[in-house]
Amino acid sequence: MNIVKLKNKDKKFVGNLFFLKKYSNIFLILSNYKRKHIITLTSGSCKLGKNKKKKISPFNMLNLVVALKASLLKNNIKFLNFYLKQRFSRHFFNLRKMFKLNEIKVNKYIFLLYKSYSLNKKRKVRRI
Numbered sequence: 001m002n003i004v005k006l007k008n009k010d011k012k013f014v015g016n017l018f019f020l021k022k023y024s025n026i027f028l029i030l031s032n033y034k035r036k037h038i039i040t041l042t043s044g045s046c047k048l049g050k051n052k053k054k055k056i057s058p059f060n061m062l063n064l065v066v067a068l069k070a071s072l073l074k075n076n077i078k079f080l081n082f083y084l085k086q087r088f089s090r091h092f093f094n095l096r097k098m099f100k101l102n103e104i105k106v107n108k109y110i111f112l113l114y115k116s117y118s119l120n121k122k123r124k125v126r127r128i
Helices: 008-013 058-074 090-101
Strands: 014-022 025-031 037-042 079-084 105-111
Touching: 008 014, 014 090, 025 058, 037 058, 058 090, 090 105
Parallel strands: 014 079, 079 105
Antiparallel strands: 014 025, 025 037
């Protein structure tokens, strides 16, 4: 993994990246260290295709990461806090590999998985 330790003076160069997948679309939401929204990238906006097979292809993920890198350079963000709002999938591992190839440094990985139902309904708790 490419996790980087930061000093206190480097905190203003940290951005937050939220990764979530809804049906056949992948979302990357970038914000700065004060949580101000910068850009939202989707797999449908890469002009590769509109059907599911083309949207989730690794080549399309590379297009997403290239657009993300341009936004990072424009906003002077050097490190990312990566928030994952879904279970592990191949998209997460492809994205992590693309970050390594494009020299995007991740400060920490944070998982935002919540229990889907209250425990009173006798349903199973979601797992990672």
